[in-house]
Amino acid sequence: MRGKALKLAAAAGLFAGFATGAFAQQKNVTIGVSIPAATHGWTGGVVYHAQETAKQLEKTYPGLKVVVKTSPDGASQANALDDLSAQNIDALVVLPFNSDELTNPVGEVKKRGTFITVVDRGLKDASIQDIYVAGNNPEFGRVAGKYFVDNLKEGNVVVLRGIPTVIDEERVTNFEKAVQGSGVKVIDKQYANWNRDDAFRVMQDYLAKHPKIDAVWASDDDMALGVLEAIRQAKRDDVKFVLGGAGMKDMVKRVMDGDKMVPANVSYPPGMIATAMYVTAGQFFANAPMRGTYVINAELITKDNAKNFYFPDSPF
Secondary structure: OHHHHHHHHHHHHHHHHHHHHHHOOOOOEEEEEEEEOOOOHHHHHHHHHHHHHHHHHHHHOOOEEEEEEEEOOHHHHHHHHHHHHHOOOOEEEEOOOOHHHHHHHHHHHHHOOOEEEEEOOOOOOHHHOOEEEEEOHHHHHHHHHHHHHHHOOEEEEEEEEOOOOHHHHHHHHHHHHHHOOOEEEEEEEEEOOOOHHHHHHHHHHHHHHOOOOOEEEOOOHHHHHHHHHHHHHHOOOOOOEEEOOEOOHHHHHHHHOOOOOOOOEEEOOOOHHHHHHHHHHHHHHOOOOOOEEEEEOOOEEOOOOHHHHOOOOOOO
């Protein structure tokens, strides 16, 4: 799916190039891009794609300026939005650090007449956004849940959640729906903030509390790495497998190599930020409205198809 995301971005880029010819008018536009700092692998990929796409867009569109700001937490991101607004941005592409804390700050930017594109972690008020770009988070949870039903069939499962956001809720709700009525029983779930160290500590807690854990839904590859390390250190052999998500190249390689503890993964490409930025630029440089929702599907990555999702030169 990361490949598909990059294809979407490439298609947007081709459209952008076409638009600069017959249909685009020379104009000065500033787009602000506000994203979380590289606090874990997936956001590291987002930062990389945002910075590279900013360079490409400025080359494609004379008169376009793209300002990328990264923030380590929600409060810092709210301040970054004020800084961007002070630069008289025409559009804001924002991947909120979390939904609750950023909804009002983004809403204030919107009130100034700024075009808003929200990426990945949705706001509490969807009316603020003009464009929404994200992976298919309900499907991300459903695909993972179906994998447990089809492959574990029955047993005790612990769940590691991300950060309290709309997308986390969508994922977990649909995971639980997928396993409902099966022999798969969720015995615990806690937030681990899409962070490897936090996941390590949460998994240590799970291992201390529960004498039998058959499998783990880590719901994120960074968290899966923390989980695997906790299991290794505890020398527990009851855990049959750990399912992460997002398509980190190291995890996809494990799937390719037939690692029994990492038999599969679920795609969720950080390159979606590039798609969001291209589509936002198209709003200003093409004679077509770009408003709407752009959803990138979640796909199950197995040993049979892992080579299609493995990009060794990727930062993530």
